[in-house]
Amino acid sequence: MKSFNPPSRILMGPGPSDVHPRILNAMAKTTIGHLDPSFIDMMDEIKKMLQYAFMTENALTMPISAPGSAGMEACFVNLVEPGDKVIVCINGVFGSRMKENVTRIGGQVIIIEDDWGMPVSPQKLEQCLHENPDTKIVAFVHAETSTGALSDAKLLCEIAKKYNCLTIVDAVTSLVGSELRVDDWGIDAIYSGSQKCLSAMPGLSPVSFSEKAVHKISNRKTPVTSWFLDLNLVMGYWGKGAKRAYHHTAPVNTLYGLHESLVMLYEEGLENSWNRHQQNHQLLRDGLIELGISYLVEKSSRLPQLNSVFIPEGVNDAEVRTTLLNDYNMEIGAGLGNLAGKIWRIGLMGYTSRKENIELCLSALKKTI
Amino acid sequence: MKSFNPPSRILMGPGPSDVHPRILNAMAKTTIGHLDPSFIDMMDEIKKMLQYAFMTENALTMPISAPGSAGMEACFVNLVEPGDKVIVCINGVFGSRMKENVTRIGGQVIIIEDDWGMPVSPQKLEQCLHENPDTKIVAFVHAETSTGALSDAKLLCEIAKKYNCLTIVDAVTSLVGSELRVDDWGIDAIYSGSQKCLSAMPGLSPVSFSEKAVHKISNRKTPVTSWFLDLNLVMGYWGKGAKRAYHHTAPVNTLYGLHESLVMLYEEGLENSWNRHQQNHQLLRDGLIELGISYLVEKSSRLPQLNSVFIPEGVNDAEVRTTLLNDYNMEIGAGLGNLAGKIWRIGLMGYTSRKENIELCLSALKKTI
Numbered sequence: 001m002k003s004f005n006p007p008s009r010i011l012m013g014p015g016p017s018d019v020h021p022r023i024l025n026a027m028a029k030t031t032i033g034h035l036d037p038s039f040i041d042m043m044d045e046i047k048k049m050l051q052y053a054f055m056t057e058n059a060l061t062m063p064i065s066a067p068g069s070a071g072m073e074a075c076f077v078n079l080v081e082p083g084d085k086v087i088v089c090i091n092g093v094f095g096s097r098m099k100e101n102v103t104r105i106g107g108q109v110i111i112i113e114d115d116w117g118m119p120v121s122p123q124k125l126e127q128c129l130h131e132n133p134d135t136k137i138v139a140f141v142h143a144e145t146s147t148g149a150l151s152d153a154k155l156l157c158e159i160a161k162k163y164n165c166l167t168i169v170d171a172v173t174s175l176v177g178s179e180l181r182v183d184d185w186g187i188d189a190i191y192s193g194s195q196k197c198l199s200a201m202p203g204l205s206p207v208s209f210s211e212k213a214v215h216k217i218s219n220r221k222t223p224v225t226s227w228f229l230d231l232n233l234v235m236g237y238w239g240k241g242a243k244r245a246y247h248h249t250a251p252v253n254t255l256y257g258l259h260e261s262l263v264m265l266y267e268e269g270l271e272n273s274w275n276r277h278q279q280n281h282q283l284l285r286d287g288l289i290e291l292g293i294s295y296l297v298e299k300s301s302r303l304p305q306l307n308s309v310f311i312p313e314g315v316n317d318a319e320v321r322t323t324l325l326n327d328y329n330m331e332i333g334a335g336l337g338n339l340a341g342k343i344w345r346i347g348l349m350g351y352t353s354r355k356e357n358i359e360l361c362l363s364a365l366k367k368t369i
Numbered sequence: 370m371k372s373f374n375p376p377s378r379i380l381m382g383p384g385p386s387d388v389h390p391r392i393l394n395a396m397a398k399t400t401i402g403h404l405d406p407s408f409i410d411m412m413d414e415i416k417k418m419l420q421y422a423f424m425t426e427n428a429l430t431m432p433i434s435a436p437g438s439a440g441m442e443a444c445f446v447n448l449v450e451p452g453d454k455v456i457v458c459i460n461g462v463f464g465s466r467m468k469e470n471v472t473r474i475g476g477q478v479i480i481i482e483d484d485w486g487m488p489v490s491p492q493k494l495e496q497c498l499h500e501n502p503d504t505k506i507v508a509f510v511h512a513e514t515s516t517g518a519l520s521d522a523k524l525l526c527e528i529a530k531k532y533n534c535l536t537i538v539d540a541v542t543s544l545v546g547s548e549l550r551v552d553d554w555g556i557d558a559i560y561s562g563s564q565k566c567l568s569a570m571p572g573l574s575p576v577s578f579s580e581k582a583v584h585k586i587s588n589r590k591t592p593v594t595s596w597f598l599d600l601n602l603v604m605g606y607w608g609k610g611a612k613r614a615y616h617h618t619a620p621v622n623t624l625y626g627l628h629e630s631l632v633m634l635y636e637e638g639l640e641n642s643w644n645r646h647q648q649n650h651q652l653l654r655d656g657l658i659e660l661g662i663s664y665l666v667e668k669s670s671r672l673p674q675l676n677s678v679f680i681p682e683g684v685n686d687a688e689v690r691t692t693l694l695n696d697y698n699m700e701i702g703a704g705l706g707n708l709a710g711k712i713w714r715i716g717l718m719g720y721t722s723r724k725e726n727i728e729l730c731l732s733a734l735k736k737t738i
Contacts, residue, residue, distance in 0.1 A: 001418060001635045003391070004411045004628050006401045016621060019400040022372070027622055028397035031388040031570050032375045033700045042373045049370060065572065066435035069597045069617035077595075100596050195618055201400050203434065203572060203620030225594045226446075227469050228438045246705070248438035249564055251572030252385060253396055254623055259373050266370045331402045336615070 009325075010357055013333035014145050014306055015173070016195035016202045017349035018357075019257075023200055026260035027253050034250040042259055043238065043250075049262035052270065053175060053198070054190065054208045056182035061208040062238040063194065063258060064229070065251050068172045071191030071205025073101055074229040075168045078209075078217045079137060079189055082106030086137045087128055087165075089113075089120040089156070093146035093336045094170055098139045105225055110135070116144075116338055117308070119151040119301040122159055129163040138165045143174035145196075146336040148308030148345060149297045150178060154185040161186055166213060172196060175206065176265060177277040177305035177349060188213040194254075197277065197305055199350025200261035203254045261350075277304045280353045284346065287362035291369070296343050305353065307346040308339075315369045317341050328364045378694075379726055382702035383514050383675055384542070385564035385571045386718035387726075388626075392569055395629035396622050403619040411628055412607065412619075418631035421639065422544060422567070423559065423577045425551035430577040431607040432563065432627060433598070434620050437541045440560030440574025442470055443598040444537045447578075447586045448506060448558055451475030455506040456497055456534075458482075458489040458525070462515035462705045463539055467508045474594055479504070485513075485707055486677070488520040488670040491528055498532040507534045512543035514565075515705040517677030517714060518666045519547060523554040530555055535582060541565060544575065545634060546646040546674035546718060557582040563623075566646065566674055568719025569630035572623045630719075646673045649722045653715065656731035660738070665712050674722065676715040677708075684738045686710050697733045 011018045032039050043062075050061045064071045076098070080086055086107045088099045091114040102109045110132055112124045120140050129135055138160035142153045153169055160167045166188040174180050177197035182190055188210040195202035209217070209231070217224075217231050224230040228248065236245035265273060281304030285295070288309055296308040311317050317334065321344075324330045333345035346361065380387045401408050412431075419430045433440045445467070449455055455476045457468045460483040471478045479501055481493045489509050498504055507529035511522045522538055529536045535557040543549050546566035551559055557579040564571035578586070578600070586593075586600050593599040597617065605614035634642060650673030654664070657678055665677040680686050686703065690713075693699045702714035715730065 001414060001632050003395065003632055004398075004414070004625060006398050006411075006625070007405075007407055008399050009401045009405065011400065011402060013402055015618060016400050016402065019622075024397040024399065024622075026372065028393040029373075029375050030377050030393065031380065031385050031564075032378045033380060033382055033385065034571065036376075036378065036694070036700065038376055042375075045370060045373070066439060066597070067617045067620065070435060070439075073595060073597045097596065104592050104594050104596060193618065195400075201620065201622040202403065202618040203623055223473050225473050226442060227466065227473060228435070228442045248436045249384060249562065249571040251436065251570065251620075251623065253388075253393075253570040253626075254572055254620065256373060256375070257622075263370050263372055325405070331405065 008329060010330045011352055012347050012357060012361055013331045014345045014347050015193065015349060017199050017347060017352040019199055019201055020264065020351045022264065023257045023260045026256040027201065029256050031252050034252055035244060035246065039252065040244060046255065046259050046262060049266060050206050053262065053265060054182045055180065055184065056208050058182065058208045058210055060214050060235065064205040064207055065248060066205060067203055068191060068193035068205045070229065071207050072097060072170060074207055074231065075189040075191050076101035077105055077224050077226045077229055078231045079166060079168060079213060080105055080107040081220055081222050083108060084136045085110065085132060085134055086139060087112060087135050089125060089140035091118055091120050091147065091149060092116050092141065092144035094141045094144060117147045117149055117296040119149050120156060122152060122155050125156060126159050129159065133163060135163060135165050137168060139168040141170040142180065143171065143178060143303050145173045145306060146339065147296060148303045148306040150301045150303045157186045166216065173303065173306055176273050178303065179274055182208055194258050197350045198261045200257045201254060203251060204258050277348065277353050280348050280355065280358060281307065283355065284348060284358045287358065291366055305347060305349045307348065308343050309346065310343055312369055320368050323368050324364055328360065330361060330364060377698060379699045380721055381716050381726060381730055382700045383714045383716050384562065384718060386568050386716060386721040388568055388570055389633065389720045391633065392626045392629045395625040396570065398625050400621050403621055404613060404615065408621065409613060415624065415628050415631060418635060419575050422631065422634060423551045424549065424553065425577050427551065427577045427579055429583050429604065433574040433576055434617060435574060436572055437560060437562035437574045439598065440576050441466060441539065443576055443600065444558040444560050445470035446474055446593050446595045446598055447600045448535060448537060448582060449474055449476040450589055450591050452477060453505045454479065454501060454503055455508060456481060456504050458494060458509035460487055460489050460516065460518060461485050461510065461513035463510045463513060486516045486518055486665040488518050489525060491521060491524050494525060495528050498528065502532060504532060504534050506537060508537040510539040511549065512540065512547060512672050514542045514675060516665060517672045517675040519670045519672045526555045535585065542672065542675055545642050547672065548643055551577055563627050566719045567630045569627045570623060572620060573627050646717065646722050649717050649727060650676065652724065653717060653727045656727065660735055674716060674718045677712050678715065679712055681738055689737050692737050693733055697729065699730060699733060
């Protein structure tokens, strides 16, 4: 057995995205204890910078010590009690996962479906809430990583609030890449991933919970089914002040990486980051259209950081992706679920979102297809 | 906000332990996709090397993408169904967590208690099984991280087998530091942590499941409450062959680190690693006894990698630990639960288990207490 030396790739899939050398270097810094006073200071900085990224004052804002799927689960297992009626809006793979989460913990799910590639329909949500006024929670995906569709989170939350529902929002792909305002939009629970537009390495899930959400969590009638994700316990470790209760051993070095990626976000500025993702998307889009490649998603709800495009007719999906990987060290994403073999997902997330990558991608695609 | 530069510590607490520079360097290697063919090859090597570390041929041997607490939860949520009778042996903090896991998913718990610092009593287990022949699972901690006590896993499993029970074993602190033979001892489900005797960074939990355990998981009557930890799904990603189904985004760089730590284990040899931990323990023990410091745990069940010792009378717990940290950059562990303020836990795990650390620790303690 020998040490592993990964090839150098350009990550233009749906995540992970390219990790900046500064973040990689941060990962290699010497490990310290998860209760070390300097580590706790760093945790506080991470919380503060995540508040900035989420545009929230929520005290309960922190990273879950596991990937985005665990962040999703943290939201559902803490907020849903058995029997609670939950509306889940499904317009792709990740909406279906939300449904899975609710049913496994005994929630009562009502599904609203939209075609893959379409945003979540606010009209359908309003209608459904009208018919189900006893709904407790509305859950939807802000940026569907399986399709590249962006939904109107602000409007969907407004509607949910009218019916006194809490909202759970998947922002795995949107955070830092698209406009997202947790407090202004009234989002109650939100989860994201470290490895998309934050360009830190995969393995962490930033989350944030409103006071209303925390109130519900603190006043549950039944215990949270997951001990690891029970926020009543996790809060004791990520909580206020210098006194922290041991819950689990935090992934110390991965948190160094997240910290560095957030420092870089501060340096760039949040709105500048949104704009960079938008501008680079336009560059890629123009080039793709020139190659005769068209988008799955309508312009109005297209995610800048994840370009879902139809595989041109007569082109072999796997062959092209393999050629890009082997000849250009470039990874682009395959379609998921119903869209497998039909689309590619070209990511321009975080550090990947740079002109040189767009140029190379277009040039390589031109020669390959 | 500025980049974080951690102080350089010597980690002689209950984990994380010092991470070898080779492993830190591995963490900083360029991130690649979690479905990249070369990443999948690396995953296969990790599985093979974990089989070596656990001394098992179990096909389902892999790291869970989250800390040890999640590994514990993976074992319980997959193997326990609502109503299942589970005997949990408690002789410290981590046995109590096992109980929490069982009750939260609706299992019926029977507790066997032993004093903190004592090993689990095989007699009590046998008696309890005799009285509860319908027990499905026996769960215990091999190496109690809260007390430094080692239990006789081989004998406990033998007893459990006589009563046709599956066994779940916590090996967070024992793996690679103490003798542990999963197949020979007939362990059905086992979980560990990356940050103890493996000396990789925290954030991963190696697990292994016997064929009997996999059979139970594949034939459950109820769905696993956790989507993230449902091994029926996780197996699709960590499974056999080149074809892997996306489940969650693996913590790519952290897995590089685990891979490197396992390569180093191969180089040293598993039994050599056990012996090194034992020999260095003796060195530390002799020095501590010379300082008039005594052990919580009887010699016969003392963990070499985690030395739980009484705080000498008149000595201020927090003051000493703070002085060690500030003046010597050395972290030792406080007591947990009932033992807070009464004991220190001095770790000699993995890369920390070196003569120079023992020498410095003894010398610093002498000057401080």
